[in-house]
Amino acid sequence: MSTPRSQRSRAGTVAANTVGVLFVIVMAFPVYWVLNTAFKPASEVLSFTPSFWPENPTLDNFRSAIKAPFFLVDLRNGLIITTTAVAGAIVVGFLAALAIARFRFYGRRALIMVVLGVQLVPLLALLIPLYLMLNRANLTNSLVGVSITYLVLILPYTVWTLRGFIAAVPRELDEAALVDGCSRWQTFYRIILPLTGPGLVATSIYGFIQAWNEFIIINTLNNPETQNLMAWLLQNQTNRGTAWGPLMAGALITSLPVVVFFLAIQRNIAVGLTAGAVKG
Amino acid sequence: MHAVDSPATAPPAPAPSAPSTPDRHRARRRRRPQWTPLILAIPTLVLLAGLLAYPLGRMLVLSFQDMQLRHLFSGATPPWVGFDNYKDILTDGVFWSVVARTAIFTVVSVTISIVLGLGVALLMQRVSSGVRIAMVITMMFVWAIPQLVSAQIFKWMVDADFGVLNYMIDQIPGVDFANHSWFADPTQGWIVITTLVVWAGIPFLAITLHAGLTQVPQDLREAALVDGASSWQTLRNIILPVLRPLIVIVTTLSVIWNFGLFTQVWALRDSKPEQEYQTLATYAFTQAFGRNEYSLGSAISVITVILMLGVMAFYVKQMFQIGEVD
Numbered sequence: 035m036s037t038p039r040s041q042r043s044r045a046g047t048v049a050a051n052t053v054g055v056l057f058v059i060v061m062a063f064p065v066y067w068v069l070n071t072a073f074k075p076a077s078e079v080l081s082f083t084p085s086f087w088p089e090n091p092t093l094d095n096f097r098s099a100i101k102a103p104f105f106l107v108d109l110r111n112g113l114i115i116t117t118t119a120v121a122g123a124i125v126v127g128f129l130a131a132l133a134i135a136r137f138r139f140y141g142r143r144a145l146i147m148v149v150l151g152v153q154l155v156p157l158l159a160l161l162i163p164l165y166l167m168l169n170r171a172n173l174t175n176s177l178v179g180v181s182i183t184y185l186v187l188i189l190p191y192t193v194w195t196l197r198g199f200i201a202a203v204p205r206e207l208d209e210a211a212l213v214d215g216c217s218r219w220q221t222f223y224r225i226i227l228p229l230t231g232p233g234l235v236a237t238s239i240y241g242f243i244q245a246w247n248e249f250i251i252i253n254t255l256n257n258p259e260t261q262n263l264m265a266w267l268l269q270n271q272t273n274r275g276t277a278w279g280p281l282m283a284g285a286l287i288t289s290l291p292v293v294v295f296f297l298a299i300q301r302n303i304a305v306g307l308t309a310g311a312v313k314g
Numbered sequence: 315m316h317a318v319d320s321p322a323t324a325p326p327a328p329a330p331s332a333p334s335t336p337d338r339h340r341a342r343r344r345r346r347p348q349w350t351p352l353i354l355a356i357p358t359l360v361l362l363a364g365l366l367a368y369p370l371g372r373m374l375v376l377s378f379q380d381m382q383l384r385h386l387f388s389g390a391t392p393p394w395v396g397f398d399n400y401k402d403i404l405t406d407g408v409f410w411s412v413v414a415r416t417a418i419f420t421v422v423s424v425t426i427s428i429v430l431g432l433g434v435a436l437l438m439q440r441v442s443s444g445v446r447i448a449m450v451i452t453m454m455f456v457w458a459i460p461q462l463v464s465a466q467i468f469k470w471m472v473d474a475d476f477g478v479l480n481y482m483i484d485q486i487p488g489v490d491f492a493n494h495s496w497f498a499d500p501t502q503g504w505i506v507i508t509t510l511v512v513w514a515g516i517p518f519l520a521i522t523l524h525a526g527l528t529q530v531p532q533d534l535r536e537a538a539l540v541d542g543a544s545s546w547q548t549l550r551n552i553i554l555p556v557l558r559p560l561i562v563i564v565t566t567l568s569v570i571w572n573f574g575l576f577t578q579v580w581a582l583r584d585s586k587p588e589q590e591y592q593t594l595a596t597y598a599f600t601q602a603f604g605r606n607e608y609s610l611g612s613a614i615s616v617i618t619v620i621l622m623l624g625v626m627a628f629y630v631k632q633m634f635q636i637g638e639v640d
Contacts, residue, residue: 050440054449057434061513062452064467065459067478071470082492084478130358133351140348145355152366154626156574158595159615162602163369163376170389186365193358218350247460250576254603264462268585278470285463296458 071282072096079279095283102280104258104266109287112262115177115252116245119184120238126185127192128234132226134193135200136208153190161254174255183251188241195240199233200226239295246292263288377613383606392609399613408589409597409614413621416573416594419504424568427512428561431519436549438524453517461514465581468510472496497583500590507591510578515571519564526560527553569625574618594618 071079072095073088099105134145164183165174173179203226211221249264258269267284270277377399381392403409438446459467472479474495483491497503530553538548554561576595583591592600598618602611 046440047442050437051442051445054437054441054445057437058445058448058452061456061516064464064471064513065452065455067471068463068467080476082476082481084476084481126357126361129354133354137348137351137354139351141352145359148359148362152362154570154622155366155370156595156615156619156622158574158576158599159373159619160366160369161599162608162611162615163372164365165603166376166381166386166608167369167372169386182361183365186361189358189361247462249462250580250599264460267462267466268581278473278476281466282470285466289459289463292460293455293458297454300454 068282068285071278072286074279076277076279095279096287098277099280099284099287102270102284104261104269105263105284107259108261108263108266111177111260112246112264115181115184115262116242118177118181119188119245120241122181122185123188123192123241124196124234124238127189127237128196130193131196131200132222135197136205136226149190149193153194157187158250161251164251165254168255175257175260177260180252180255180260183255184245184248187248187251188244191244192237192241195237196230196233199230199237202233203229236299239299243292243295373612373615376609377616379609381608386606386608395609399609400617402610403613403617412592412594412597415590415592416575419508419575419593420569420573423508423511423515423572424565426508427515427519427568427572428565430512431516431564432523432557432561434516434520435523435527436553438520439527450521453521456514457517457521459514461577462581464514465510465578468506468578469582472506497591503582503591507575507578507582510582511572511575515568519568522564523557523560526557530556566625566628570622573622573625594621 070086070088073091073093074085075088075090075092075094078085078089130145130149133139134142134149168174168179168183171179173182207225207229208221211225212218216224246262247264249262249268252261253265253268256265258266261269263284267281267288270281270284376392378394378396379392380395380398384390385392434449438449441449456464471477474480474493479496480491480494483489483494496506534552534556535548538552543551574595575593576599579587579591579593579596586604587596587600594614595618598611598614601607601614
């Protein structure tokens with residue numbers, strides 16, 4: 035009885051593995067194709083018979099992407115905007131998360147509702163009034179306007195995620211510290227803050243990814259010299275015809291921070307996704 | 315862009331030491347008007363009100379006005395036009411074709427994504443660990459690529475003259491795909507867009523559902539096996555019921571995301587999608603910023619929000635239930 039089943043199962047595993055490998059090849063192909071293109075010289079990129087391997091690998095595409103108008107400016111802009119937005123969202127969001135996680139107060143439910151509810155407003159729908167608002171405040175074409183917008187963009191999610199991390203710190207620790215004569219501030223500073231450190235890092239990285247990937251708002255609000263790399267990728271394509279090699283090199287550079295951060299946090303992803311959901 | 319876009323929307327596991335009943339009692343007894351939490355929440359509330367609530371109200375107002383470019387520069391209040399914008403939109407055949415297209419795309423792409431995602435999740439359980447690791451790593455890379463970048467990659471692959479896709483199809487004997495334009499025929503164009511959306515969406519779905527599958531009690535499966543259940547019966551009667559809440563959530567999220575499709579179309583159609591490629595999101599954007607019809611764009615946005623509310627109400631309920639746990 036057990037032998038046939040294990041044999042059947044072994045054949046099944048071979049079949050499953052074959053399908054699995056095919057899946058990997060199909061899924062990975064587009065990623066491979068960017069890499070392949072980014073390292074090809076221009077003549078190879080524009081050959082009617084695509085080569086599946088760069089025969090004369092070169093860094094020319096990266097050089098010309100970096101030298102392209104606004105590339106470095108937009109790279110720097112993106113870093114400034116993203117860092118400002120994430121730092122701001124973490125500070126502001128942590129305070130609100132602390133309120134939700136550690137206090138039972140009148141209006142707590144309403145606050146939770148607001149934080150969850152605003153996430154559901156399609157951002158694109160708000161683009162028109164945002165544009166009019168920032169335009170009147172003279173904040174279009176500035177890094178400040180976009181930074182604030184991105185801050186608010188990642189804020190609800192920051193509050194919600196940090197709330198979870200703070201709630202995971204046992205209350206008994208707070209209470210013990212209070213009993214030992216710590217003030218509220220000291221309790222926060224010595225107990226909650228250090229224990230939520232990893233959570234702050236994880237939350238910042240998610241926020242960074244969100245803000246780094248955004249381009250519709252900045253593309254609408256700002257000129258090329260005050261945009262980010264995402265918007266650059268889009269403009270690059272429409273304004274100068276398509277130079278595929280440099281574009282793919284630029285795309286690689288643009289996604290690099292995200293890929294690195296993403297791989298750094300990948301362990302937490304599945305856990306975060308299913309917590310509560312399956313049991314709920 | 316939204317928090318729900320994020321891989322970690324769901325909060326981390328609730329602490330095992332969530333306040334027990336006696337704790338709550340104590341907290342309740344010493345409750346008095348507490349200012350600290352309100353002060354802590356003020357910066358967040360101010361920012362949300364200023365950059366989300368106010369624009370939302372402004373959008374609503376705008377949809378009942380007729381804002382032109384000159385109002386934008388002069389700062390004058392645009393004339394009130396009542397429901398004219400809505401009347402214009404709702405009686406416009408083009409608008410309804412956009413709605414229909416967006417809805418069809420959403421249903422098709424979400425169905426394909428969920429079925430494939432579940433299939434991949436089940437496959438991950440069946441393969442050897444080496445293959446599984448390769449699958450996870452590949453999906454992580456695909457997942458991490460920004461939407462705009464993956465759209466550019468697909469644009470390059472389906473390029474009429476130098477695209478690798480035409481080249482590969484051309485290799486099939488008797489098929490001539492040289493210089494084939496994938497976007498000349500909207501059906502083919504939408505196949506490309508759907509493939510891109512499904513390709514980029516599978517990692518989130520497969521990894522989430524796989525994580526959910528690991529929660530299916532092993533003894534239930536073994537019991538089913540002993541009772542002689544076929545794999546199909548096991549899937550139908552044991553695995554799917556356990557996965558149900560998770561499938562509901564990921565389906566809802568996928569509907570929200572795909573219904574708001576913008577980036578992929580925008581990039582693949584060179585920032586100026588033709589009539590046959592407009593979705594609700596690109597249509598509102600094109601009306602507002604392409605033709606400076608801010609009021610018309612606002613009205614379309616308002617209608618879009620209302621259309622999405624049905625789906626969202628469901629999602630809010632789910633999220634709120636999760637949020638109430640601790």
